[in-house]
Amino acid sequence: MTNAELNELKQRYVASGAASPDQHFAERAENAELWDADGKRFIDFAGGIGVLNIGHRHPKVVEAVKAQLDRVMHTCQTVMPYEGYVKVAEQLSRITPVRGHGKVMLANSGAEALENAVKVARAATGRSSVICFSGGYHGRTFMTMAMNGKVAPYRTDFGPMPGQVYRAPYPIDALGISEEDALNGLKMTLKTDANPRDTAAIVIEPVLGEGGFHAASPSFMKQLRELCDEHGILLIVDEVQSGFGRTGKMFAIEHTGVEPDIITMAKSMGDGMPISAVVGTDKHMDASGSNSLGGTYTGSPVSCAAVLAVLEVFEQEQILEKSQALGEKLGERFERWEHSFSCVRNSRHLGAMAAFDVVGADGEPDAQLTGALCKQARERGLILLSCGLYGNTIRFLMPVTISDEVLNEGLDIIESLLSELAR
Template sequence: MSNKELQALKERYVAAGAASPNEQFADHATNAELWDADGKRMIDFAGGIGVLNIGHRHPKVVEAVKAQLDKLMHTCQTVMPYEGYVKLAQKLSEVVPVKGHAKVMLANSGAEALENAMKIARAATGKTNVICFDGGYHGRTFYTMAMNGKAAPYQTDFGPMPGTVFRAPYPVPYHGVSEDEALRGLKMAMKADSPARNTAAIVIEPVLGEGGFYAAPTSFLKEIRKICDENDILMIADEVQSGFGRTGKMFAIEHSGVEPDIMTMAKSMADGMPISAIVGTDKHMDASGPNSLGGTYTGSPTACAAALAVFDVFKEEDILGKAQALGDKLNKRFSQWQEQFEHIDNVRNLGPMAAFELVESKDSHTPKPELAAAITKKAKEKGLILLSCGMYGNTLRFLMPVTIEDEILEEGLAILEESLKEVGA
């Protein structure tokens, strides 16, 4: 079917709140390229919102999923467990930097991972509250919606949010929030809203995802670790978007040396197959009773097979080395653009988790979201898939596969540069 025919079906049958505004429909893809239903080729700098760090349809992952389909598709692991689940749990426990011996629960999505992380934190501490941060994004279930540090569009139409969720500032000096101010805000939240005796967890993204690709300073993460240790609070690192090589290390928290009590992950964990994980210190993960955690499809055999193959690819193809090299390339190009273009500022990256801001002026730092929207639109017309993000909608973020070929990367950057010139950046 053509894009036009599919769009007509979408308008008739897909709920408006779930429907993409994009009128192109993906047909097939390989690594960093995809083709729509009309055969138009696109370069993918979005990666399914950070899901495709090793590219569309990596051959080793495809092979692993096909092999698993020939053996077993589903039993529900709580009814009849299988090898893939326990082998993936072992692999994750060996590489995830939490305090002490790690245990694992598998789920289906990032939101499920955060939801279950909070259930575990409550069971482990006997406390109810959570403190999150401005700009954070944790999911679309009711509790994770309340945890999000940005209301629209995630909370707008859905009435009162669950209680016991409190918020503190995230350090973004470029927009006027220093690290000291963020720490004062966190401590004030614990005095005014959620005292330590009621706080089960502090949840933080080591690098904000939807919130704008701002990395938390190492000193800030260490201070959170100290506050948690002193007050019997669990530190939960949300690595759903920043994990699996996006920052040049397997997990962003590794840049700081801080060990959280629990980590959540999803997205690039299985190169497009739906799976997530909650990995935490064994005494915390074992705190709730039998059959208290799980779900019908959690840790499905095919998704586990894909995730195990992803680990093999990371080792065999030096994905972390490629990620570091890609981050250096992006930083160099974006820094040149910051000098070249009037409205580009605050170029930043942690590995290839890279971004820059569109602003009225470099002196004012005033966000210019309409320019970011114009650039993404122009780039799409020219065959480049690009995403904006941030509290102000003025940040362009880059989530192209780490495995992107050099010539495809350069082609995509050339399209972006043309788009920047044409819209007057």
């Protein structure tokens, strides 16, 4: 079918809240490139929103998924478990930097992982309150919508949110929020809203995703760890977008030297297959009763096969080194743009988790110019995403396996657009 035919079906049958505004439909993909239903080629700087760190359809993942399809597709692991689930748990326990011995539960999505992390924390502490951070994003289920530090569009139309979720400021120097400000704000939250004796967990993204790719410093994370220890609060780190090599380490928290109690992950752990995980210290993960964690499709055999293949690819193809190298290339180009274009500000990257802000002539965030940049990039065959509290951040989530030729082609498109739009 053509793009036009598919768009007609979309308008008729897909709920408007779930329908993409894009008029192109993916037909096939390879590494960092996509082709639509009409045969138009796109360079993918979005990676399925951080899902494809090792690229579209990595051959080893495709092979592993096909092989699993010939054996078992589904049993529900609580009915009859299978090798893939326990092997994934073993591997994640080995590589995830939580305190002590890690145990694992698998789920289907990032939001589901965060929901279960909160359940684990409540069971382990006997407490109920949760503290999150401004600008944070944790999902679209009701609990995770309440945890999000950004209102629109995620919870605008959906009525009251679950209670006992509180907020603290995230340290973002570019927005005038220092580490000291953030820590003082958190301490004030503990004094005025969330009694420490009732607080089960503090949940933080070590690098804000939807909030604009701002990283919490090692010193902030260490002070946060100390504060949690002082009050017996569990520290939950959300690595759904920043994990699996995006920042040049397997998990972004490894840049800080801090060991959390629980880490959540999803997205690139399955290279496109739906799977997520909660990894935590064994005494916390074992706190709830038998059959209290899980679901019909959690840790499906096919998705587990994909995860095991992804982990092999990381070891065999030096993915972390490639992420670091990609980040350096992006950083060099960003620096050049900051000197050449007044609309480009605050470029930053931690490994290949990279972004810059777009501002107007007055130096203020310019969401309209940002939107125009993304729209015109799409028209020229480049998929580009925005984010940030003010909608003026361009974020880069291309596969770290992208070739230099394709990378430079995409960056040249952006540079050309900046030359035109920044006049």
